[in-house]
Amino acid sequence: MSRADRYEYRPCVGTMMINALGEAFVGKRIDNKEGDWWQMPQGGVDDGxxxxxxxxxELAEETGVQRQHLEIVHQLEEELYYDLPEELHGKLWGGKFKGQRQAWFLVRFNGSDSDIDLEAHKHPEFCEWKWVDPDLLPELIVPFKREVYETVVAGFRSKLSSE
Structure with missing residues (x-):
């Protein structure tokens, strides 16, 4: 991919947040009326x-979880890319991007479920949340992000134990 092509993708971070049992956090998006899709927290990166x-x-905005309840375990070495489906072109992010390029982090959540507050931000993104087996993540996400989730799960697999 050329440097110019890279700028056609919105810079973003994604987080696989796991609990003490090795389960991953997923939230059901408020704005998705088309299906029963769940996703891990993700969001844009500001300039600089x-x-x-x-x-x-982003994790605090989407889940209410604060830094003191997190331990960064690992970051994938390479950014992952996905393209938006045709029906979403020009409708998201001011129409400036054809997809996202994502830096993915694995974090261990050391708090309690009561530390999760989907309404911590004035514009909630999730209406429900749950803990799931990481192997189920690709089945829960919208199809156009499935390959990214498969890569994330494979990339973090060796780090998912609670050692």
């Missing part, structure tokens, strides 16, 4: 923002 700080910020 450190990726780890962007991840912590």
């Amino acid at each position: 923002e450190d990726l780890a700080e962007a991840m912590v910020r």
Whole structure:
């Protein structure tokens, strides 16, 4: 991919947050009326923002989880890309991007379920949440992000134990 092509993708961070049992957090998006799709927290990176700080910020906005309840375990070495389906072109992110390029983090959640607050931000993104086996993640996400989730699960597999 050329450097110019890279800028056609919105810079983003994604987080696989796991609990003490090795289960991954997923939320059901408020704005998805088309199906029963669940996703891990993700969001845009501001210009000049450190990726780890962007991840912590986005996680707090989407889940209410604060930094003191997190341990960063690993970051995938390469960014992962996905393209939006045709029906979404021009409708998201001001029409500036054809997809996202994502830096993915694995974090261990050391808090309790009561530390999760989907309404912590003035614009909630999730209406429900649950803990799931990481192997189920690709089945839960919208189809156009499935390959990314398969890569994320494979990339973090060796780090998922609670050692």
